[in-house]
Amino acid sequence: MAVAIAALSLILLMIAAYRGMSVILMAPLLAMLAVLLTDPSAVPAAFSGLFMDKAASFLKLYFPVFLLGALFGKLVEISGFSRAIVTAVIGFVGPKRAIPAIMFVTALLTYGGVSVFVAVFAVYPFAAEMFRRADIPKRLVPATIGLGAITFTMDALPGTPQIQNIIPTSFFGTTTWAAPILGTIGSIFIATAGLAYLNWRRRVMRATGEGYGAPETLVNEPEPGEEGAKRAHPLVALLPLIVVGVANLCLTLLIPRWVTGDDVILSLVGMAEPVTLKVAQMSALWAVEGALLLGIATILSFAWGPVARRFAEGSRAAVGGALLAGMNTAVEYGFGAVIAALPGFLVVKEALKSVPDPLVNEAITVTSLAGITGSASGGLSIALAAMAEQFSAAGAVAGIPPEVLHRVASMASGGMDSLPHNGAVITLLAVTGLTHRQAYKDIFALTLIKTFTVFLVIAVYYLTGLV
Template identity: 35%
Template sequence: MLGIAGLVLAVVAIVALIWRGWHMVVVSLAASLIVVLANGMDVLAAINESYMGDMSAFVGSWFLLFALGSVFGRVMGDSGASAGIASSMLRLVGERHALLVIMVTGLVLSYGGISAFIIAFSVYPIAVELFERADIPKKLIVAAIMVCPATLGMVMMPGIPSTQNLIPASFLGTDAYAGALLGVICSVVMFALSYAYLQWEIGRCRRRGERFAPSPGETLSRPDDAAAPPVWACFAPIVLLVVLVFVLQRAAGMQATDAVTVSMLAAVVAACLLYRGRLADIRRAIGESCASGLGSLVSVAAIMGFGGVVVASPAYQGIIEALMSTSLNPLWQGFITIFAIAGITGSAIGALNIYLGSMAQTLLATGLDPAMMHRVLCMASVGPATLLPHTSAMLAANQAARTEVRDTYRYVLVSCALLPILVSLLGMALGLAGVA
């Protein structure tokens, strides 16, 4: 019981320290020590092996993408390209549809195989221009950017090339398009609910007289529309990014992360060449944005280190064993177990790997449709992973937007956690009713 109490206390400590503005490295180390001491673990072994092992693995996997994503966002912003995109989209659909533009942009990028981490940096320059012009309070920007990439664009829409959507395929013998009808229904419901919720929040803010304001230390320049790059040049790097990711994965058979890295590099080079006359000091822009991106990477990696300590703790192992030994219907057991693992660790990938690694054969032996189970278990992983404010993708989005978690968390909680949980329950009901 002491070990479980330690896990709970560690999560409470994370929430409290984040709310008070402590750096994520300090927060994650403090929470890790609570878990270690409550579980009677060897302190040095836990920090050096579990914490540093998972932290360094994450840094190694995402180093280039965080740096390139930050550079891409900075070049798009400094050149006026993001302002040009915002202007052209607002002329097309009007300011009242600014939220719709951001959500669709995030969805298209995620369907193109770009991770939520990179979308946070890539979409922010466009989103902040749209928010400023539509006069929407900035505390809503993280939810607006992340709601599609972190929910329907990650696990609901069939064919999404995300890791979360590919893990069940490797265990259940399905493919990325498994449970297509179920996925489409849940995607439509999720998009409609999240859009309605965020529009409602925007309306509430306007009725209270709340307006857009840049973050402390953030300088936003709105160039003349006439001074912005031509519309085709504004969109060209983003179109190149999406198309190249698709081609490299589908035609060349390249791994998803490698394809996105190469495509992001190509998009950065293309942007620098297209906008070279509009960037006052390109060396400074690249240097500062690299430093900013890598600072964000360290913050996110630190919480992954905490997850490594949690997974190595006896209390965590006991919880998983207890959940997996229940006599529930195997699909419900999987749903609840994945929900619990994702909620504790803040990792949908970890939850799917741990459960399916042990129980895939048991699930297949039930005779239930593997395609339906694929889609339902995928959806079960994303909502709980965002319930608490230490979710890695949301931390990255706050870093990119220069916002505080305590200001944005309420809107992220509803749009990226509670609504996906409701939709995943709908998916479970439809799946058991025979929809796949």
């Protein structure tokens, strides 16, 4: 019964998300329904002390990233830089290669350290303009951006600075470059299979006569550039993206050196008591926020005129987009925390321990918990906190290096996490102005490819011993 309650809440949330209902409304209602069916007296405390606490803690940490990311993306759009880059890319690779071009740009950003959420805001103006010119259905935009942002560059490609590749290092004593051969093999397979699928879908849609979409049916479209306006040089237009990527990397390395010690203690005259922040937890966020500020400054430096004329309107749209995306993801985070506290979740977690093979056990456990919580990092953290010692012990008996355990766990976290209630999926659809009904089918296809790849990598390891 306990498992059925957790499953019911999860299934209802996925159905609600797919049918276009507001997750901001449905996530707390369905989380509290699960608590009500488990222990009615716990509902008020679970709502205020668990759901809202987790949602607020997420916004406290990440809303500045959402806000700056949305503003950066909007300025890239209204400055004309997105149009300049798209024109250059189409001239170089041709409109037929719009899908791999957008995937490559997104992958470059996320592998450079830009968070998935920022990459969505930054790349969408390019993708929408490029797909419109090539007359590729807009509903393929989320899957194309997702292929570059939430698959191989998130957790498979060796050295990726995304959190899903960092979490296992503290449990297995590894580095982000763990199992480079297996990670590279997995990355190549995901990118190749994903592109093959998306290009096949494009051909099927073209055969039915479907184009980009009728203007009256489209939402959140990038604003058209001013007619007759001088177009920026593509290298100048590309500069803000380069600045964000490079600055993020540099600040990630420099901030821990600038800030001495493990903690930052803020104590101002008007404060009742000082605030202590962990440098290790905050430095990555500070680096991204600093990089985005530098990217915004770069846009203003080279396109002050067109940006100044439309800044008020554009910034309002950016703030609205950031609020929607941030709240969508925050309530998902709170929902996952409530589900993870239920007895049914603990039953599932214990049942997963019975899978005999160490790597298969690890992969199934991590991807299942990521799917249940709707979060790759959340599911990975829960799984490794509870079972990392068991995975390590079983791996040592079987002669499996910790690096392989790291790579399998990291890749598995990005498997079934992208179900309809996943925060990144909801953000991706909100930013692109599409619904689950319109675009989720193709995202789910990538989810299946990504999940299959984890077991492919395990098979490659067992057959070849490559690490």
